[in-house]
Amino acid sequence: MSSILIIGGSDAGISAALRIKELQPRASVTMLVADAYPNYSICGLPFYLSGEVPDWHQLAHRTLEEIQSAGVTVQLNTRAVEIHPKAHTVVTLSDDWGKGTLDYDRLVIATGSEPVCPPIRGIDERGVFLLHSMGDSFAVAEFLRRHQPRRALIIGAGYIGLEMADALTHRGLAVTLVEQQNTVLPTVDAPMGTVLGHTLATQGIDVRTGVKIDQIEQTGHSLRVLGTLTFDQEVDMVLVVVGVQPVTSLFKQTGLRLGVRGAIPVNRAMATELPDVYAAGDCVETYHRILGTDTYLPLGTTAHKQGRTAGENVVGGTAQFAGTLGTQVVKLFELAVARTGLRDHEAKAAGYAPKTVQCETWDHKAYYPGAQSLTFRITGDTRTGQLLGAQILGHWQASVAKRADLFAMALYHSMTISELMAVDLSYTPPLGSPWDAVQMAAHQWLSEAGKPTD
Amino acid sequence: MSSILIIGGSDAGISAALRIKELQPRASVTMLVADAYPNYSICGLPFYLSGEVPDWHQLAHRTLEEIQSAGVTVQLNTRAVEIHPKAHTVVTLSDDWGKGTLDYDRLVIATGSEPVCPPIRGIDERGVFLLHSMGDSFAVAEFLRRHQPRRALIIGAGYIGLEMADALTHRGLAVTLVEQQNTVLPTVDAPMGTVLGHTLATQGIDVRTGVKIDQIEQTGHSLRVLGTLTFDQEVDMVLVVVGVQPVTSLFKQTGLRLGVRGAIPVNRAMATELPDVYAAGDCVETYHRILGTDTYLPLGTTAHKQGRTAGENVVGGTAQFAGTLGTQVVKLFELAVARTGLRDHEAKAAGYAPKTVQCETWDHKAYYPGAQSLTFRITGDTRTGQLLGAQILGHWQASVAKRADLFAMALYHSMTISELMAVDLSYTPPLGSPWDAVQMAAHQWLSEAGKPTD
Numbered sequence: 001m002s003s004i005l006i007i008g009g010s011d012a013g014i015s016a017a018l019r020i021k022e023l024q025p026r027a028s029v030t031m032l033v034a035d036a037y038p039n040y041s042i043c044g045l046p047f048y049l050s051g052e053v054p055d056w057h058q059l060a061h062r063t064l065e066e067i068q069s070a071g072v073t074v075q076l077n078t079r080a081v082e083i084h085p086k087a088h089t090v091v092t093l094s095d096d097w098g099k100g101t102l103d104y105d106r107l108v109i110a111t112g113s114e115p116v117c118p119p120i121r122g123i124d125e126r127g128v129f130l131l132h133s134m135g136d137s138f139a140v141a142e143f144l145r146r147h148q149p150r151r152a153l154i155i156g157a158g159y160i161g162l163e164m165a166d167a168l169t170h171r172g173l174a175v176t177l178v179e180q181q182n183t184v185l186p187t188v189d190a191p192m193g194t195v196l197g198h199t200l201a202t203q204g205i206d207v208r209t210g211v212k213i214d215q216i217e218q219t220g221h222s223l224r225v226l227g228t229l230t231f232d233q234e235v236d237m238v239l240v241v242v243g244v245q246p247v248t249s250l251f252k253q254t255g256l257r258l259g260v261r262g263a264i265p266v267n268r269a270m271a272t273e274l275p276d277v278y279a280a281g282d283c284v285e286t287y288h289r290i291l292g293t294d295t296y297l298p299l300g301t302t303a304h305k306q307g308r309t310a311g312e313n314v315v316g317g318t319a320q321f322a323g324t325l326g327t328q329v330v331k332l333f334e335l336a337v338a339r340t341g342l343r344d345h346e347a348k349a350a351g352y353a354p355k356t357v358q359c360e361t362w363d364h365k366a367y368y369p370g371a372q373s374l375t376f377r378i379t380g381d382t383r384t385g386q387l388l389g390a391q392i393l394g395h396w397q398a399s400v401a402k403r404a405d406l407f408a409m410a411l412y413h414s415m416t417i418s419e420l421m422a423v424d425l426s427y428t429p430p431l432g433s434p435w436d437a438v439q440m441a442a443h444q445w446l447s448e449a450g451k452p453t454d
Numbered sequence: 455m456s457s458i459l460i461i462g463g464s465d466a467g468i469s470a471a472l473r474i475k476e477l478q479p480r481a482s483v484t485m486l487v488a489d490a491y492p493n494y495s496i497c498g499l500p501f502y503l504s505g506e507v508p509d510w511h512q513l514a515h516r517t518l519e520e521i522q523s524a525g526v527t528v529q530l531n532t533r534a535v536e537i538h539p540k541a542h543t544v545v546t547l548s549d550d551w552g553k554g555t556l557d558y559d560r561l562v563i564a565t566g567s568e569p570v571c572p573p574i575r576g577i578d579e580r581g582v583f584l585l586h587s588m589g590d591s592f593a594v595a596e597f598l599r600r601h602q603p604r605r606a607l608i609i610g611a612g613y614i615g616l617e618m619a620d621a622l623t624h625r626g627l628a629v630t631l632v633e634q635q636n637t638v639l640p641t642v643d644a645p646m647g648t649v650l651g652h653t654l655a656t657q658g659i660d661v662r663t664g665v666k667i668d669q670i671e672q673t674g675h676s677l678r679v680l681g682t683l684t685f686d687q688e689v690d691m692v693l694v695v696v697g698v699q700p701v702t703s704l705f706k707q708t709g710l711r712l713g714v715r716g717a718i719p720v721n722r723a724m725a726t727e728l729p730d731v732y733a734a735g736d737c738v739e740t741y742h743r744i745l746g747t748d749t750y751l752p753l754g755t756t757a758h759k760q761g762r763t764a765g766e767n768v769v770g771g772t773a774q775f776a777g778t779l780g781t782q783v784v785k786l787f788e789l790a791v792a793r794t795g796l797r798d799h800e801a802k803a804a805g806y807a808p809k810t811v812q813c814e815t816w817d818h819k820a821y822y823p824g825a826q827s828l829t830f831r832i833t834g835d836t837r838t839g840q841l842l843g844a845q846i847l848g849h850w851q852a853s854v855a856k857r858a859d860l861f862a863m864a865l866y867h868s869m870t871i872s873e874l875m876a877v878d879l880s881y882t883p884p885l886g887s888p889w890d891a892v893q894m895a896a897h898q899w900l901s902e903a904g905k906p907t908d
Contacts, residue, residue: 011888022901041819041821041883043881043882043883043888044819044821044822044883047821047822047883047884052822052823053821053822058820058821059821061888289878299881300881300888301878301879301880301881301888301889302878303888304888304889305875305876305878308875321876322873322876322877322878323878324878325877325878326878327878327879327880328880329880329881329882329885329886330882331882331884331885336882336885338880340878340880365495365498366512367495367498367501367507367512367513368498368501368506368507369506396884396885397851399853399855399856400885401853401880401882401885401886402853402856402857402859402860402880403856404880405856405860405877405879405880405890406856406859406860406863408877408878408879408880409860409863409864409867409877410863412876412877412878413863413867419776421759421762422759422775422776422866423776423779423859423862423863423866424743424755424756424759424776424777424778424779424780424781424794424862424866425755425781425859425862426755426781426782426783426792426794426855426856426858426859426862427497427753427754427755427783428497428613428783428784428785428790428855429495429497429498429501430501430785430850431783431785431790431850431854431855432783432855434465434497434515434754434755434757434758435755435758436859447476
């Protein structure tokens with residue numbers, strides 16, 4: 001039986017380990033975990049910090065015992081610091097036992113990502129936090145408990161920034177949300193970002209777009225935050241959440257080239273260029289199914305699928321990662337916003353002739369109580385009618401996420417927007433329409449952008 | 455410009471008319487409507503009778519004016535009574551103007567369905583209702599208003615029977631629901647029907663399965679209902695909802711053969727064997743995409759798609775009806791139950807080697823408040839791993855319907871259950887899991903029924 005070493009205990013690492021044990025129960029699998037928290041739901045941190053998840057232990061997808069009872073040897077608080085690809089060894093550094101060396105037949109690198117630290121003077125001041133790991137989260141929780149801050153400023157209005165704005169408002173803090181771009185959540189189109197911005201403002205959040213923060217200074221018990229033009233605000237704490245970058249120092253030592261945004265290049269089998277070394281998750285380049293090229297798009301969903309693929313191939317399989325579609329969703333107060341596929345400018349850059357059409361529909365028949373409005377933005381290729389992407393915004397209980405997933409399924413199969421009309425989707429007045437909302441949006445695109453015979 | 459006649463003003467007829475005007479705005483389109491209610495949402499009748507939809511006018515998908523302003527000539531209260539295919543004429547009978555004759559270049563038959571009237575003695579008694587048309591519905595509403603019945607008995611626990619049990623309970627009536635089969639909603643597997651039955655009982659409904667009603671007699675102001683063995687109950691009103699059958703008397707006169715359950719045979723272009731005559735909706739045989747054969751499965755969703763296909767072809771198009779997948783959903787109190795594709799016995803009859811696996815998952819991460827349990831029953835072919843069908847039961851706000859639609863999309867594309875794991879679906883803790891519930895259910899099927907390398 002081969003001996004398999006996995007570096008990293010989050011989504012990709014765990015998925016690889018479980019897949020290996022599923023296919024080859026007798027394989028020897030060792031997993032190095034840099035901290036004490038294997039297989040935690042990092043995406044759940046905002047809900048822990050909001051108080052909605054009272055105990056952080058609840059964030060564990062699986063307990064350590066469950067992982068161990070699957071037959072995986074777990075070494076906590078242990079980092080890999082060197083790889084020797086020819087010797088098939090890894091040098092480790094454990095908080096408890098210091099340096100060590102482990103042999104491997106096959107290796108899976110799943111070291112994940114770390115927060116981007118923007119060039120802001122004073123970013124190391126007390127009360128300023130990056131948010132990514134369980135450790136970061138404990139530091140924030142401890143600060144909230146001890147200092148009872150009343151005013152928080154969040155730098156970055158991406159998914160985590162928005163969720164934290166929601167979370168800290170939920171806790172009763174006055175929140176300022178600062179974003180360099182002109183609308184919040186710049187990963188969706190501006191009309192949707194604008195709606196989200198209004199929602200945040202309605203909830204009492206001070207939304208400041210088009211603002212770049214330059215400096216944070218300690219002033220007595222407060223932090224003074226300075227930025228673009230006259231931006232100048234005094235708060236009690238600052239969160240910096242402006243994105244993540246791959247953790248690749250280990251791989252870098254091998255002298256091999258790095259890829260997009262410094263991520264580890266892999267093929268669709270999740271193999272690196274090093275013999276017997278696979279990589280998966282937030283540390284790797286990700287194949288994009290619609291672009292047909294590699295990109296950097298670190299998401300838990302993708303990490304799981306890549307880890308599963310790597311795990312299968314490590315024990316002799318021939319799995320291929322199907323590719324990301326860029327499917328994402330976030331809940332924000334009463335709203336959810338989701339996207340999948342390409343936006344207009346992304347499609348144009350990739351050589352398509354896109355057109356994006358926006359429309360509003362009800363989530364179910366308007367005569368049945370509780371109907372919610374959904375806003376769709378559908379992007380399709382005007383030459384072929386191919387669906388390229390979809391964005392949806394609406395009430396979080398109006399199946400926004402699963403409707404985005406229907407578009408993801410369509411994208412997976414390279415469907416035309418016209419063909420989407422042909423699929424037999426479910427209907428009952430409290431939950432949909434004879435043509436589901438996704439089909440009404442498709443029909444609107446066809447009316448405005450397609451040929452009538454589409 | 456050709457002159458097109460459409461017989462029927464419900465889902466299929468309207469879809470055909472609108473598609474024709476979309477493609478050929480100058481085409482002459484005349485639509486005969488048997489009653490005064492074109493394009494009404496018949497599926498909404500239970501919600502009108504429950505009181506949730508206060509005004510029946512709200513049930514109109516479109517108003518008469520909207521249809522007319524699309525350029526469609528509508529003749530209300532007019533039936534077609536004879537077709538003369540060679541002469542290309544139709545004899546009509548109008549409530550207002552008596553007999554008439556209309557010429558056509560192309561004809562679309564969309565006469566729909568009518569309730570099956572089971573052989574029960576006394577079914578014509580006052581207080582006994584069939585429920586299908588707007589007219590039926592007004593009769594029930596009038597009876598409810600005038601006689602203020604306290605006890606209702608519903609014969610048939612299919613979709614409409616269940617919705618009416620919910621609706622009349624909502625109105626404060628004591629409801630008895632009688633079903634000949636051993637569980638309610640026999641279109642889903644017994645374990646799910648059993649859960650639905652318990653839910654109905656919890657809501658105070660007297661559920662009587664395995665009971666066939668033989669006789670209804672008037673006894674003073676009440677109705678005495680007698681059935682299997684000792685079944686004997688006195689109630690104030692009876693609803694009979696045991697299914698529907700195609701309305702085909704018009705077509706029958708042409709001497710052509712009828713198909714499954716007496717429905718009009720059509721090809722996938724929705725053309726009948728008569729020259730220039732198309733048919734669509736509840737009156738036709740329906741192509742089943744997984745079975746590859748025709749079946750009878752009258753649903754509004756299907757009627758719309760067939761009507762659209764017929765409409766396109768009537769003006770020279772080459773559209774093909776993609777086929778039904780048998781996708782259906784119903785909301786019942788707090789629950790929704792949906793199905794798509796084949797159930798185990800249906801798959802077996804069609805020559806597959808099916809296995810059905812049941813499992814429970816959460817609709818979203820359990821640590822986030824409000825997680826709901828979903829029950830899945832996944833049917834796949836053990837020889838090929840192909841997905842054959844899925845059934846889902848859970849809280850109606852847990853995206854049961856749209857998750858069923860994800861399986862419908864997979865069925866549409868003949869996916870294997872394994873491939874379902876590869877699709878990039880959305881995730882945020884309040885709305886899903888890193889592997890969505892549909893993928894967890896797929897994984898469970900693979901674990902129990904698939905080969906491990908699937």
